[in-house]
Amino acid sequence: MEVDDEIIKPKVDGEEKDNRKPLVVILVGAPGSGKSTFCDHVMRVSTRPWVRVCQDTIGNGKAGTKAQCLAISSTSLKDGKSILIDRCNLDKEQRADFIKLKESYQVDVHAVVLDLPAKLCISRCVNRTGHEGNLQGGKAAAVVNRMLQKKELPKLSEGFTRITFCQNENDVQEAINTYGALSSSDVLPSGIFGEKKKDTKVQLGIMKFLKRVDAPTKVASDKTIPEPSNETTKESHHVNECQEQSGTNTLDTVPTLAFPSISTADFQFNIEKASEIIVETVEEFVNKIGNGRLVLVDLSHGSKILSLVKSKAAKKNIDPTKFFTFVGDITKLRSGGGLHCNVIANAANWRLKPGGGGVNAAIFDAAGQDLDTATKKRAGSLAPGKAIAVPLPSTSPLFSKEGVTHVIHVLGPNMNPKRPNCLKDDYNTGCKVLREAYSSLFENFASIVRTQVKSSDHEFSNGDQKVRREDGAHVNEKNKKFKGFIEVPESNNPYSVDGKQDATSSGKTGGSVNKDWGSWAQALHKIAMHPEKHQNGVIEILDDVVVLNDVYPKAQKHLLVVARAEGLDRLADVTQEHLPILRTMHDVGVKWARTFLEENQSLVFRLGYHSAPSMRQLHLHVISQDFDSKHLKNKKHWNSFNSPFFRDSVDVIQEISEEGKPTINDDEKFMSMELRCNRCKSAHPNIPKLKSHITICKSPFPANLLENERLLKKVDNAC
């Protein structure tokens, strides 16, 4: 909450009573968010007469109906008492009837949103005993999750005069202080309070899960575009907003086009005219790009084009969450500015050639040879006013480092006599061509959004942004990181084939790059090389693979199918030449899964690889989806099998055959993702709670797992 939360003391001119107007405060929050506590605290300290209207207790101490709540509310307001509506009120419809009290009794209606992390709410519900709502124990998580999925944050347009958002316990305490200090005649300022904090310590996954609408959206829905209050922070409002939306990570599903101002640099197009055209074209397209966003990017903080565009966009009331300006290097938006833009526009030259300086040189430079090659495949030249979208190959650093999937080349009109096709001062043609260029650019982007939407719900079910093709960059990072690992002398490993590993791992000289395994990580490698010497756990020895029971199974059935090829340490080492061995591993895994299914038809199996295994030697996990095991002890155990870190064998094989290498999701963030049930996707505060939930959860598996034979179940009519 901000400093402007001050209570306005109305003037008291002898007739103080006239100013006494009751107030309706609608609390909004999941079970466990602290609504009842909020009421208790406010009522304990307040001098204003309050009535708490609690649906959980309204029926003689037992749960009642919404109608009863409304009846008590009316009587209390008639008596001149203010009311606290203590029920979840999570969606607009639930709140509507209480907001109507505004007209009937001429009162102000406020909302206090207890928007605390799901994890915290669940944890409180699970722990409390004897709560009035009787929502305790194991069911709590499921209920809270279900309710939060329906959550719709309140807006002023619903009829509220004031909305206070609380995202953490400090916010809640401040809101308690504010309302607790409210005497009968005090009035609070209207508007929205409690902007989302930049450093709110909420897990990213939870943020995503809460589907939080950003504070500026709320404001924008009722007011005009918020203007930055001081000159030095001109861009910061937008910068922060973007960082939060993208979370400086790849878990960002909002398709975003970053584009430079076309023609205003080297082509010397008039900036005033250009800004007009940008804003008009944006206005035309902003509603045609689905949930996509458009971002005008410029390198310099003092950019005139950005400030002109910004003020014109504000005047036109263009939604600031759909279109905004950003200061930064267009080739480093994610890594340097925390803004993930899956598509960037290039102010290209007519030959679509790299070099030449400016944005064009920077983009071609950052994207590497791949962009040049991909561009040439599409077109040899570009006419002024036209744009062409080029999908960026996964091998491009711009793809792996910045998450850019497409570059759209645009050619604007040229007003510079030193450059080709100069229009001299013909701004009639110039404006037409520039408008055409932006239209073509946005049209191309809209088309990318449409196709990406169609194919995107195949991923991890909570809607995480596809985290594809980070392999190159990450593997390199990893190698750097692990360089400090203690090298294990071959003499310590009685089963190794001396001297061969270094040469075979990647064919490079210089040793240490490949020696990134600790001594404890060699067990599988030893077994793969000499399975006959390790009979413990080994259940099948074939020419290409060894099958063994995992020593620390994380489920009722948990096998490892280990490749026997020397130098094939992990998924990152896999190339097209390994397709046969991967298929063998898969087939052997499936065979064993079917064997177990014969014994126990209730099992469900999943086959896959860890993106970054702890044990050396490529191994396929064949694991039953009950995760019923005393060895499953921590978050990493869970997330290594239940996040994008786990790569399904079928997908790995498909990716290698189609693209030559598999996607590797080895980012640490997958290990710290919140704990979610692998069936119903409900969130749980800790491992014990998750484990007790999964023993009872009977929900079907998420749709993405049911596709493409990612799960193996008992087939009734097997021929």
Add this chain to the structure above:
DNA sequence: GTTCTAGAAC
């Protein structure tokens, strides 16, 4: 990969 354990969280 696991075990151990300090200390955070409850």
Add this chain to the structure above:
DNA sequence: GTTCTAGAAC
């Protein structure tokens, strides 16, 4: 007080 997590050591 107990439970749980997370980092270091192996």
